Amino acid sequence: MDLHLEGVEINIGTKKIVHGIDLSVFQNSFVALLGPNGSGKSTLLKAIYRVLEPTRGTIYLDDLSIDQIPAKKIAQNMSVVSQFQSNSFDMTVEEVVMMGRIPHKRLLEKENQRDLEIVEDALRKTGLLEYRERNILKLSGGEKQRVALARAIAQCPSLMILDEPSNHLDIKYQLEILNIIKSLNINVLSALHDLQLAAQFCDYVYFLHKGQIVCHGKPEEVITKEIIKEIYEVDCEVFRDPTTNNLCISYYKPINQVLMEV
Numbered sequence: 001m002d003l004h005l006e007g008v009e010i011n012i013g014t015k016k017i018v019h020g021i022d023l024s025v026f027q028n029s030f031v032a033l034l035g036p037n038g039s040g041k042s043t044l045l046k047a048i049y050r051v052l053e054p055t056r057g058t059i060y061l062d063d064l065s066i067d068q069i070p071a072k073k074i075a076q077n078m079s080v081v082s083q084f085q086s087n088s089f090d091m092t093v094e095e096v097v098m099m100g101r102i103p104h105k106r107l108l109e110k111e112n113q114r115d116l117e118i119v120e121d122a123l124r125k126t127g128l129l130e131y132r133e134r135n136i137l138k139l140s141g142g143e144k145q146r147v148a149l150a151r152a153i154a155q156c157p158s159l160m161i162l163d164e165p166s167n168h169l170d171i172k173y174q175l176e177i178l179n180i181i182k183s184l185n186i187n188v189l190s191a192l193h194d195l196q197l198a199a200q201f202c203d204y205v206y207f208l209h210k211g212q213i214v215c216h217g218k219p220e221e222v223i224t225k226e227i228i229k230e231i232y233e234v235d236c237e238v239f240r241d242p243t244t245n246n247l248c249i250s251y252y253k254p255i256n257q258v259l260m261e262v
């Protein structure tokens with residue numbers, strides 16, 4: 001399922017949070033939404049997963065405006081990993097991941113062999129097989145994050161929306177999770193903070209600043225020292241690591257910190 005946003009504006013109260021957003025995710029690409037704290041990333045994602053309603057503009061899933069599509073059909077195609085998962089149920093990991101199958105079931109229909117296999121596969125992909133009987137309430141933040149991703153994978157979506165999927169994870173799991181997301185080979189839109197990881201895993205990136213898209217393109221085209229300086233007000237060098245060939249960012253100390261030390 002492709003995602004297209006045309007002229008999306010979102011006001012909260014009288015405050016304009018995002019405006020004039022045109023954005024597309026198609027051809028099974030992994031697209032990053034980048035930008036500083038408070039730039040509007042979560043707000044925009046919330047409109048896509050229908051927690052907020054845009055004040056203006058249209059969100060299309062394939063060729064249909066999202067408000068013309070039944071909720072169940074959206075849930076069969078789009079899964080969401082939001083920043084603050086409300087995994088506060090007294091359930092096992094496996095039960096939570098099985099919830100990802102609900103959109104594909106009729107009311108009160110029991111899980112079948114295929115559901116069990118899909119859940120097993122999602123648990124395996126996220127390194128959670130050993131956790132399947134564990135109570136969700138007793139997991140660490142990073143483990144809960146992986147459960148949320150496993151549930152989203154079990155939903156078998158063709159479009160995944162993620163808000164900082166790796167923010168609680170150590171570097172090994174950050175790399176693994178981003179690798180898993182990429183290998184799903186579906187359309188993905190993810191808010192990310194780590195520019196280097198975005199460059200490493202994403203096909204395309206959008207930079208959001210003060211509620212507007214200021215530039216977009218392939219990571220190597222737009223993750224530049226000039227753009228980082230303009231958007232984040234931080235000096236850095238951007239270069240290719242000769243061994244890994246990854247785009248790397250080396251940040252200078254903030255100017256005020258240097259002054260404090262003088």
Ligand SMILES: Nc1ncnc2c1ncn2[C@@H]1O[C@H](COP(=O)(O)OP(=O)(O)OP(=O)(O)O)[C@@H](O)[C@H]1O
Nearest residue numbers: 012015017035036037038039040041042043044191
């Ligand atoms: N319910 C709300 N009421 C008022 N202001 C809000 C509300 N939700 C978000 N905002 C404001 O909208 C702006 C964008 O917030 P948002 O959470 O979308 O940013 P973000 O880019 O996701 O930030 P972060 O990287 O810190 O998660 C912020 O200034 C925030 O304070």
